[in-house]
Amino acid sequence: MTAVPRLVVAAPSSGSGKTTVATGLMAAFSQRGLAVSPHKVGPDYIDSGYHTLAVSGGGPVRRPGRNLDAYMCGPELMAPLFAHGAEGCDLAVVEGVMGLYDGAAGQGELASTAQVAKVLRAPVVLVVDASSQSRSVAALVHGFLSFDPDVRIGGVILNKVGSDRHEELLREALEECGVPVLGALRRSDGVSAPSRHLGLVPVAERHTDALAATRALAEHVRAGCDLDGLLALARSAPPLDAAAWDPVAAVGGGPAVGGEPATAGRPVVAVAGGSAFTFSYAEQTELLAAAGAEVVSFDPLRDDGLPPGTAGLVVGGGFPEVYAPELSANDELRRAVAALAHSGAPVAAECAGLLYLARSLDGRPMCGVLDADARMTDRLTLGYREAVAVGDSAIAEAGARARGHEFHRTVLEPRAGTYPAWGFVRPERRTEGFVRRGVHASYLHTHWAATPDAARRFVARAARA
Known part of the structure; x- marks a missing residue:
């Protein structure tokens, strides 16, 4: 059994800012002195490299980023693999894949972030790209809240917010949903990473720049998110009845x-x-x-x-x-x-x-x-x-x-x-x-x-x- 506090960082769709938020949270909490276990839903190797760097801070790798892929490994291995990676840690942050409910094509919820969150009994933080909406954000979040009652969405982080007034409108709209806003991140070109034909450029090819990028992400997230509120949400996750994979x-x-x-x-x-x-x-x-x-x-x-x-x-x-x-x-x-x-x-x-x-x-x-x-x-x-x-x-x-x-x-x-x-x-x-x-x-x-x-x-x- 593991009682490691844990969060799943998800989004309505790809490109909403999951990697920005998840990597920034891993780095920010690590800088607080917490032992953070980094995880990624799905087969993506590159994001996991940035997660490893975020929790190591450029020092020796003690906790590598690990993937939780319910298609390749089966849902039954998700909790044991998670427990293996998170053993002895103060906090685990799990970055989702694609949209919250997207998984293996034509196979229902299999391999989706939602499925992994349910297996891990972990609260979900929904990262919403708010760049082109105001009150409509409430309809969007309401839909994700109600689609699967077994998925616990414990908070929202608003990404690409344009101004203080824009943030005020978004927060007012979300009051109707009853889900707390745990962060509002301004638009910033300074927290992006270079990409090419298969996604982000891997850490191994740009270690110094990637380290600087993860530190910038930590500062970006620290400035715009309620870290104490997010940690409290993570600690609300119930014990997970699973022996660590050996x-x-x-x-x-x-x-x-x-x-x-x-x-x-x-x-x-x-x-x-x-x-x-x-x-x-x-x-x-x-x-x-x-x-x-x-x-x-x-x-x-x-x-x-x-x-x-x-x-x-x-x-x-x-x-x-x-x-x-x-x-x-x-x-x-x-x-x-x-x-x-x-x-x-x-x-x-x-x-x-x-x-x-x-x-x-x-x-x-x-x-x-x-x-x-x-x-x-x-x-x-x-x-x-x-x-x-x-x-x-x-x-x-x-x-x-x-x-x-x-x-x-x-x-x-x-x-x-x-x-x-x-x-x-x-x-x-x-x-x-x-x-x-x-x-x-x-x-x-x-x-x-x-x-x-x-x-x-x-x-x-x-x-x-």
Whole structure:
């Protein structure tokens, strides 16, 4: 059971200011000396990076931003994953996704902020973009209050308020709704972050500027919000009857596949990081370590070789297309990655990792592990997917089901190898990705907390490599 005070920051729609408010609150409360646990509803990696920075203040990362995705992990894991991340904290702030009631397309409330708020028994603060309305704000808020009585909206924060008079009109209108106004933030160009083709520019690419931005957000929120009122609302959340998720228990206490323990010792599993590969969930490395691996990070933009003793490689998502010249120029590392893959050692690659293993990216040589070429396009591929493993691989046995998320503007030719990684079954049927020796490479982002056997299989294979 956890009694951590908690708030969910939601909005009527995307673009209302959720990230501004949530990140600012995380930073402002952290500056007060509170241990703040940052969370994000949905699959977004980039916002979680800003959350991590907001609660660490530029110092050592003690509490990484964590994602709560009820589609990929299932609603039943939301409370345990939350409790795991928030353990020992004074406050948890959960940033929502899209509009409060928006979730997986065509599947009701699944994966919506509202669903996660109900599972966490957490009060919701609704961030409303008030830039083009006055009394109509009451109708808008009233609709959100009444749509689902099981969602507790405990307060409103007005964003992009134009003047003192504008704020006065908005507050008067909301008195009729009976929901307290816990903040009013003026329009400001000084609290934005740069964006590009997949959203905000990740923290890893602009750490100094991002740190300054989170501090500016803290000041912006501190000046316009009732922090004491928000903290009191968070403390009104009832105890949550959920045991914290445990990565050791999730993998069964150590590396084994089919009941056969892996070779003794802790195999080194190298995990790509740095500015080009910023997309990962904290639970993945926790599961790898719990399964018996020694997890070592490296930066493909800076390191000319894999960590000593590497027996397995994980290359997650990110922006290799932005760094294609630098990645291509690192010949020694590309050769080392290719040699590891050809040796039969396990390699798990998602999205950016898939592109890095390809023969080329936008005409520049990559690792050449896969007989495929990648290029940027103007078309965004985005959405949840249900998939089935086509055959046995380093992370899944044939027939295993998984849920994941695609998010990219690149295409790969061919899209799938002779032995595909996944057969997508929803929303469309197609094969995707590559399985070759120990390599499992795909565009599909998955959350290993939902499939902890992936870590067990991967580490067991690395131990035998």
